[in-house]
Amino acid sequence: MSSQAKPLLRALAGETLRVPPVWLMRQAGRYLPEYRATREKAGSFLDLCYTPELAAEVTMQPIRRFGFDGAILFADILLVPQGLGADLTFVPGEGPRLSTVATAEEVAALRPAEAIHDTVAPVYETVRILSQTLPPEVALIGFAGAPWTVATYMIAGRGTPNQEPARRMLLEQPDAFFTLLDLITEATIEYLARQVEAGAEAVKLFDSWAGSLSALDFERVCLEPNRRITAELKSRFPGLPVIAFPRGAGAWLERFADSCGADCVAIDQHVPTRWAAERLQPHVCVQGNLDPLLMVAGGEPLAAAARRIREDLSGGPHVFNLGHGITPDADPENVHILLDAIRG
Amino acid sequence: MSSQAKPLLRALAGETLRVPPVWLMRQAGRYLPEYRATREKAGSFLDLCYTPELAAEVTMQPIRRFGFDGAILFADILLVPQGLGADLTFVPGEGPRLSTVATAEEVAALRPAEAIHDTVAPVYETVRILSQTLPPEVALIGFAGAPWTVATYMIAGRGTPNQEPARRMLLEQPDAFFTLLDLITEATIEYLARQVEAGAEAVKLFDSWAGSLSALDFERVCLEPNRRITAELKSRFPGLPVIAFPRGAGAWLERFADSCGADCVAIDQHVPTRWAAERLQPHVCVQGNLDPLLMVAGGEPLAAAARRIREDLSGGPHVFNLGHGITPDADPENVHILLDAIRG
Numbered sequence: 001m002s003s004q005a006k007p008l009l010r011a012l013a014g015e016t017l018r019v020p021p022v023w024l025m026r027q028a029g030r031y032l033p034e035y036r037a038t039r040e041k042a043g044s045f046l047d048l049c050y051t052p053e054l055a056a057e058v059t060m061q062p063i064r065r066f067g068f069d070g071a072i073l074f075a076d077i078l079l080v081p082q083g084l085g086a087d088l089t090f091v092p093g094e095g096p097r098l099s100t101v102a103t104a105e106e107v108a109a110l111r112p113a114e115a116i117h118d119t120v121a122p123v124y125e126t127v128r129i130l131s132q133t134l135p136p137e138v139a140l141i142g143f144a145g146a147p148w149t150v151a152t153y154m155i156a157g158r159g160t161p162n163q164e165p166a167r168r169m170l171l172e173q174p175d176a177f178f179t180l181l182d183l184i185t186e187a188t189i190e191y192l193a194r195q196v197e198a199g200a201e202a203v204k205l206f207d208s209w210a211g212s213l214s215a216l217d218f219e220r221v222c223l224e225p226n227r228r229i230t231a232e233l234k235s236r237f238p239g240l241p242v243i244a245f246p247r248g249a250g251a252w253l254e255r256f257a258d259s260c261g262a263d264c265v266a267i268d269q270h271v272p273t274r275w276a277a278e279r280l281q282p283h284v285c286v287q288g289n290l291d292p293l294l295m296v297a298g299g300e301p302l303a304a305a306a307r308r309i310r311e312d313l314s315g316g317p318h319v320f321n322l323g324h325g326i327t328p329d330a331d332p333e334n335v336h337i338l339l340d341a342i343r344g
Numbered sequence: 345m346s347s348q349a350k351p352l353l354r355a356l357a358g359e360t361l362r363v364p365p366v367w368l369m370r371q372a373g374r375y376l377p378e379y380r381a382t383r384e385k386a387g388s389f390l391d392l393c394y395t396p397e398l399a400a401e402v403t404m405q406p407i408r409r410f411g412f413d414g415a416i417l418f419a420d421i422l423l424v425p426q427g428l429g430a431d432l433t434f435v436p437g438e439g440p441r442l443s444t445v446a447t448a449e450e451v452a453a454l455r456p457a458e459a460i461h462d463t464v465a466p467v468y469e470t471v472r473i474l475s476q477t478l479p480p481e482v483a484l485i486g487f488a489g490a491p492w493t494v495a496t497y498m499i500a501g502r503g504t505p506n507q508e509p510a511r512r513m514l515l516e517q518p519d520a521f522f523t524l525l526d527l528i529t530e531a532t533i534e535y536l537a538r539q540v541e542a543g544a545e546a547v548k549l550f551d552s553w554a555g556s557l558s559a560l561d562f563e564r565v566c567l568e569p570n571r572r573i574t575a576e577l578k579s580r581f582p583g584l585p586v587i588a589f590p591r592g593a594g595a596w597l598e599r600f601a602d603s604c605g606a607d608c609v610a611i612d613q614h615v616p617t618r619w620a621a622e623r624l625q626p627h628v629c630v631q632g633n634l635d636p637l638l639m640v641a642g643g644e645p646l647a648a649a650a651r652r653i654r655e656d657l658s659g660g661p662h663v664f665n666l667g668h669g670i671t672p673d674a675d676p677e678n679v680h681i682l683l684d685a686i687r688g
Contacts, residue, residue, distance in 0.1 A: 164637075171641045211594075214635035214667070215616040216649055250555075250594020251615045251623075271595045272559040279595075291558035293508075297515045305560055323558070 008069040008139040011317050012202055012241035012263050012285055019343050020310060020318040021069035023141075024295075024335070026325030027062040028074050031295075032332060034061045045090045049075050052125035059130055063138055066335050070139050070202075070319075071130060073195065075123050077145030077206055080187050081154045083116025085109070100157035102169065104176035113186035120191060124198040131199025141243070142200030144191050146207035147184040147225040154180065163212040170217060185225045189232045196237050204243040204266070205229060211248015218252050223260055230261040243287060247324065257283045269323025273312035281316030289323040290338070295330035298337060306341035352413040352483040355661050356546055356585035356607050356629055363687050364654060364662040365413035367485075368639075368679070370669030371406040372418045375639075375676060378405045389434045393419050396469035403474055407482055410679050414483050414546075414663075415474060417539065419467050421489030421550055424531050425498045427460025429453070444501035446513065448520035457530035464535060468542040475543025485587070486544030488535050490551035491528040491569040498524065507556040514561060529569045533576045540581050548587040548610070549573060555592015562596050567604055574605040587631060591668065601627045613667025617656035625660030633667040634682070639674035642681060650685035 007021040029035055038058050042048035049055060055074045063071050078096050082088040087099040101107055117124075130140050144150075148166075155177075156165040170177045192203045210222045223246075230242045245266035246256055257265045257280040264285035267276055269292070276286050290309060294302040310320065320342050351365040373379055382402050386392035393399060403418045422440050426432040431443040445451055461468075474484050488494075492510075499521075500509040514521045536547045554566045567590075574586045589610035590600055601609045601624040608629035611620055613636070620630050634653060638646040654664065664686050 167637060168641075171637060171645060211614060214613040214637075215633070216613075216635070216652060218614075218616065248594070248614075250592070251597055251619050253595055254619065255616070269558040269560075270555060270562075270592070272562065272599070275595050275598065289559070291560070293511060293515060293558075297512075301515060308560065 006069070006137055006139045006201075008319060009201060009241060011319050012243070014263070014285060014317050016315065016317055020313070020320040022320035022339065022342055023068040023070035023072065024062070024322050024326050025072075027066075027068060027072065028058045029326060030328035031326055031330040032061055032065070034065075045076070046088070049079060050122040052122050052129055055123075055126040056129040056133065059126070060133060063134065065332070066339060068138070070141050071134055072141040072143060072204070073123070073127055073130065073200065075126070075143070077143075077150060077208075078153060079120050079123065080116060080144060080150055080184065080191055083111070083119035083191075084113075084154075084183065084187055085111045085115075086154055095159050096153060098153060098157045101154045101180060102165070104173065104179070107176050107180045107183070110180075110183060113183060113190050116187050116191060117194065123191075124194050127195050127198035127200055139201045140199060141202050141204055142192060142195030143204040143206060144188045146205040146210070146222070146229075146244075146246075147181050147188060148213065148221050149207050149209045150184050150188075151177070151180055152209050152212075154184075163209050167212065167214075170221065181221065181225060185228055189229050192229070192233055193236055196233070196240060202241040202243060203233065204245060205262075207244070207246045207249075209248070210246035210252075211250065215252065218249070222246055222249070223252075223256055226256075226262070227260045234261070243319075245287075254279045264317075264319060266321065267323065271323075273309050277313055277315055281313065281318075285317035285319060286313055287319040287321050289321070292322050292324050292327055292330070295322065295326050295334050295338070298331055298334040302334060302337050303341040306338050310342055350413070350481055350483045350545075352663060353545060353585060355663050356587070358607070358629060358661050360659070360661055364657070364664040366664035366683065366686055367412040367414035367416065368406070368666050368670050369416075370671075371410075371412060371416065372402045373670060374672035375670055375674040376405055376409070377676075378409075389420070390432070393423060394466045396466050396473055399467075399470040400473040400477065403470070404477060407478065409676070410683060412482070414485050415478055416485040416487060416548070417467070417471055417474065417544065419470070419487070421487075421494060421552075422497060423464050423467060424460060424488060424494055424528065424535055427455070427463035427535075428457075428498075428527065428531055429455045429459075430498055439503050440497060442497060442501045445498045445524060446509070448517065448523070451520050451524045451527070454524075454527060457527060457534050460531050460535060461538065467535075468538050471539050471542035471544055483545045484543060485546050485548055486536060486539030487548040487550060488532045490549040490554070490566070490573075490588075490590075491525050491532060492557065492565050493551050493553045494528050494532075495521070495524055496553050496556075498528075507553050511556065511558075514565065525565065525569060529572055533573055536573070536577055537580055540577070540584060546585040546587060547577065548589060549606075551588070551590045551593075553592070554590035554596075555594065559596065562593070566590055566593070567596075567600055570600075570606070571604045578605070587663075589631075598623045608661075608663060610665065611667065615667075617653050621657055621659055625657065625662075629661035629663060630657055631663040631665050633665070636666045636668050636671055636674070639666065639670050639678050639682070642675055642678040646678060646681050647685040650682050654686055
């Protein structure tokens, strides 16, 4: 099967398919017992990210079990900050903790973008293993956090409500803030370029906290870095499909889709699909956007919502996905209900 | 001065003014030393809400200090649940605590809509005092929480991340959920009608948690109750201006503005003003949308953002406001910077 025959890549190239390709954010995750077993074997979460055989194994697990159209590399958006010199640990039950980067001096003390490879090289090996292992009809997706979202963690040293420490640094120390944003942007380009060289067939940028930016900051802090990374990757790898996910962008999505240069814009569950069909699909492939809570609830509400989303977006290129990651309390059996609703 | 000469009412009626009228969400609040002094004198937060002379006094304080174009009644969106029979307390530093309404039986045990007057009657007295006290150019705004937002607190008994308990009740017990939503809707109509009879010249519906609804639930859970309350009030009080605030509605705003029946849609700081000018202002007056963080930061960034918002929305009816309430750490002096930027 030639790569252009892979359904996911056809949709990303702008083709309207009768049955949309499907994959799920966090499809390799804690809702799967086989993931929890491998995670246990690996030791820490970071050990799992940095052990290519195990990271490839958990990436493969949902492909074997469900036959998704896309396999997303197993890694974490905070590996890039670690590569730039931040101390990183994951506290069980509490999430990530990083050394903070809150002043111009701390920004200046970070390593240069090219230095990240020393730390994150095992990720590229995971991609290489996967590119040789995946079934021929499944597309391999590399990914990174988008610069604003990565910056929110580096500045605060952890997840924060409404990302206030990062928004305050943007207001109060704009020079240091944008120096940091540029450094992350450059590192992200180098990181994703290596993933593509290792075999990733598409890349996705996760801007999970785009929604906390005020509208007046959105262009410079979210849209522009997404645009710059997309343009640079497409210049190095002509034809590379790029998926952007400015989560929570809301009314900003219309201009984002029209101008960021990505082939596909992923939308969260708060975006009305009929609006997306009218305002976004003329410009890009749309990915999304089932409410992850329905993967917990299951039953006919899940099937009905999946059919409705598929129908609303059937007039243009569409990749079926959730609006955010599948949660640990989701029932794996509900994935079969979802797939039957989409493919049936 | 006839009421139609009040700048705020002219803008709500669809007039494009050279200088937009301005008021601030939570303008009577903890950032003002005179508010803190009155609050101290009142005893508890609820005592302040239910003592008409003191509630009127804190409503007047920002009018005296800043000369805003609108005065919003001082009260709380959780007085309606209390009127319906929920126990309500405010825990200092932690926020509201209510007895929960999480089952069909607990919904059935609530009081009927008309019973709320027994509890909330002092609010109407506050409105009466204000209608006799306000300067003639200042419009008096009544308000209530919109049903979804009020329901999220009643179901969980407190504020919750992403309003998950309420979203789960919507999925798992839809009959009980919609019975509750209908009861709140009816109570809200009665509550606002009495405020108008007491002298409120416009009313605002706060749907602070509209943004947590999935797009597939938004119409029935957010838009429809807002529409029903607006239609019923306009039927009882022809010409009454209604402001709706579906905070976080994002891409849903376009259809909301076009179909909810409100004269004005308030937008949060995440909505791009140029988009609002193109997609919303042809249908409604737009209220908003300065980032409240700028009221803390102050200086030229505040003035520049205020001028930009004013300029972007200058082609249609606009009421200047923040995108969310002014925070306790805001500097009152920054209000003068804001007013100079808008009126200067």
